Amino acid sequence: MSPTMVQQAEDHLALAAGAKNVPYTYTDPLSEVPTLPVVETSADGSTPIIDMEALLGPQRSEIIQQIGLACEKNGFFAVKNHGIPEMKINNMLDTAKEFFHLPVEERLKFRSADPNSVIRLVTGFEDKTRNIFVSRQSLKFHCHPVEDYQNHWPSNPLSFREKVGEYCASVRKVEVAILEAISESLGLERDYIDKTLKGHYVSINYYPACPESELDATFGVRTHTDPTLITILMQDDVPGLQVINDDKWIDVNPIPNSVVVHVGDMLQALSNCRYKSLLHQAIVNCKKERVSIASYCYPSDDAMIGPAKKLTDNDHPAIYKDFTYREFHESMWRVKCSTAKRLDLFKVESD
Numbered sequence: 001m002s003p004t005m006v007q008q009a010e011d012h013l014a015l016a017a018g019a020k021n022v023p024y025t026y027t028d029p030l031s032e033v034p035t036l037p038v039v040e041t042s043a044d045g046s047t048p049i050i051d052m053e054a055l056l057g058p059q060r061s062e063i064i065q066q067i068g069l070a071c072e073k074n075g076f077f078a079v080k081n082h083g084i085p086e087m088k089i090n091n092m093l094d095t096a097k098e099f100f101h102l103p104v105e106e107r108l109k110f111r112s113a114d115p116n117s118v119i120r121l122v123t124g125f126e127d128k129t130r131n132i133f134v135s136r137q138s139l140k141f142h143c144h145p146v147e148d149y150q151n152h153w154p155s156n157p158l159s160f161r162e163k164v165g166e167y168c169a170s171v172r173k174v175e176v177a178i179l180e181a182i183s184e185s186l187g188l189e190r191d192y193i194d195k196t197l198k199g200h201y202v203s204i205n206y207y208p209a210c211p212e213s214e215l216d217a218t219f220g221v222r223t224h225t226d227p228t229l230i231t232i233l234m235q236d237d238v239p240g241l242q243v244i245n246d247d248k249w250i251d252v253n254p255i256p257n258s259v260v261v262h263v264g265d266m267l268q269a270l271s272n273c274r275y276k277s278l279l280h281q282a283i284v285n286c287k288k289e290r291v292s293i294a295s296y297c298y299p300s301d302d303a304m305i306g307p308a309k310k311l312t313d314n315d316h317p318a319i320y321k322d323f324t325y326r327e328f329h330e331s332m333w334r335v336k337c338s339t340a341k342r343l344d345l346f347k348v349e350s351d
């Protein structure tokens with residue numbers, strides 16, 4: 001059995017173990033992704049761009065409005081002038097590539113069947129029921145505060161802990177600033193979302209060039225939403241990210257020195273569906289390998305995630321019940337669902 005297949009088997013075992021005491025029934029997980037009648041792929045020009053420097057100046061309220069509009073209409077935006085030094089970004093991307101170019105035995109040291117492990121390597125796998133090969137390899141790890149987790153990270157390449165730590169600490173500042181702006185865009189106190197924040201989990205995603213498979217289709221990552229408040233994605237210069245906007249697939253091509261921020265499931269719940277969790281995927285590139293760094297920003301385990309009280313009234317009844325992030329997270333492993341439909345379990349009607 002190749003290492004890839006071993007990991008796949010282990011992942012399935014972990015899922016099966018989590019599914020033992022299933023308290024919920026759920027819709028067919030294979031039907032969770034919408035089938036788009038018209039799949040158009042538009043090129044550029046569809047990405048709202050937010051200037052973060054202006055957020056800190058006299059134009060703050062205008063920029064907050066732009067952020068609110070982008071979250072509501074598009075579910076994502078690009079952020080320029082975010083303050084993460086270009087050198088730290090380049091170091092992060094170079095280190096990520098170096099790690100994924102290491103011999104496979106070296107990388108497999110980080111394999112773990114435990115989805116809650118502080119660091120975990122996930123390899124590509126074949127989904128034979130759908131005849132699909134998913135080529136993404138990723139190294140996922142906790143990173144806030146950096147000092148608490150750094151010792152669990154790879155020490156090969158030698159500079160990994162230092163360079164990745166620097167990037168994580170910088171992107172954390174962007175997260176906090178953007179979450180404050182998002183809170184305000186919803187008419188909530190500036191720290192409303194930030195005070196539920198606990199974690200910052202990073203996934204270094206590596207997409208090999210033109211991965212080989214005999215199956216019908218190869219994806220980088222299949223269509224999904226992220227179970228986060230927001231995700232901050234930094235891409236290298238190779239396109240691959242696609243999102244659904246207005247029932248069409250849109251390419252979100254890399255814009256130099258900018259990061260992409262998108263809405264996750266927890267923000268959909270907290271905003272009472274005003275901001276919807278973004279459906280997205282990554283396609284593979286036949287000429288070049290691709291690296292992206294996803295920073296998943298998620299709440300503390302005991303944070304209450306129902307719709308903010310200020311956003312509900314008789315005309316806007318709460319769509320979701322109050323639930324803790326722990327409850328949501330536990331249910332995620334039971335319902336094999338990769339989109340915001342997993343929030344349906346917490347809808348008010350499902351009482």
Ligand code: OGA
Nearest residue numbers: 203205240241282292294
């Ligand atoms: C993710 C993700 C997309 C990309 O890591 O959750 O959707 O372009 N990544 O790498």
Ligand code: NI
Nearest residue numbers: 224225226280
């Ligand atoms: Ni994602």
